[in-house]
Amino acid sequence: MRKAGKVLVVDDYEPSLRGLGQLLEHAHYIVLTATNGRDALEIVKRERPDLVLLDVLMPGLSGVDVCAELKRNADTRLTPVVLISGEQDRQTRLAGLDAGADDFLNKPADPEELHTRVRSLMRIKRLTDDLESAESLFLTLGRIIEARDPCTEGHCERLAEYATTLGKHLNLDQADLDALYRGAFLHDVGKIAIPDRVLLKKGRLTRKEYELMKRHSAIGDDLCRTVQSFEAVRPIVRHHHERVDGRGYPDELAGDRIPLLAQIVSIVDVFDALTTDRPYRKALPTATAYRMMRDDARGGWCQEDLVAVFIDLHRSRELERARVAV
Ligand SMILES: [Fe+2]
Ligand SMILES: [Fe+2]
Secondary structure, rough: OOOOOEEEOOOOOOHHHHHHHHHHHHOOOEEEEEOHHHHHHHHHHHHOOOOOEEOOOOOOHHHHHHHHHHHHOOOOOOOEEEEEOOOOOHHHHHHHHHHHOEEEEEOOHHHHHHHHHHHHHHHHHHHHHHHHHHHHHHHHHHHHHHHHOOHOOOHHHHHHHHHHHHHHHOOOOOHHHHHHHHHHHHOOHHHHHHOHHHOOOOOOOOOOOOHHOOOOOHHHHHOOOOOHHHHHOOOHHHHHHOOEEOOOOOOOOHHHHOOHHHHHHHHHHHHHHHHOOOOOOOOOOOHHHHHHHHHHHOOOOHHHHHHHHHHHHHHHHHHHHHHHHO
């Protein structure tokens, strides 16, 4: 019979650990156990359970501490956590909620209640797993597109780093930073539909070829439409070639009508293109790239002050790196 999922039970009191474990094994779950917080964190890292049941009162790391740690870590924050505490323990529940706990159970656990909670959290976990695999599929797609063009190796990763650094500097919230990260990988996803003879052409594109190439941003937006969690990324994918003077594509948006996140990706995209080798020229020195970007911004490409912020930030980070290297 197919196992119903993997549950980690954490309790310093062996009899209740055994009791909970048996109840869950009966319901065909794979049960892992730990008797303290440290071991629990290790096991989560190694075994990737679908759900963690945590006793609150444990010597050393408490259940609330372990929960907070799991929710802080990007790799484990989607793993549901149920805290098990004494009844009416309001303070603990508040602390647990604060730490990101997904649910609570009273001690001693009522078997029926335990099964219902575990079942419903497992269902949610499966949904988030599906969403995550859809998401990683798309991020992989971004890398595949990059791999078609040997000149752009590492482009997505660099873009993600530049864009989120600039976003943090502009005090954007976490949702926007997430969108920037994904947008960096996905901005050119529509190039999947552009034939190699155009995408990889060494010489100048003909007018017709250029028109074809320009379709990649709208096509990319269309591809992302199927994944709900990409809603925030779509404006980046669609508008990363717009210009503030309204002469960009696909929608000829002007000025503030271009979404800020799209402008950020546009700036870091151009910077990375200028400072890496291309089929038709070698990478340009950073100072030359800065100058060209400033000139282009003045000519109507994008907000001049945003380019200035990026250049300042990049320059200070370069200095930082140089200092570290010394
Ligand atoms: Fe593009
Ligand atoms: Fe790009």
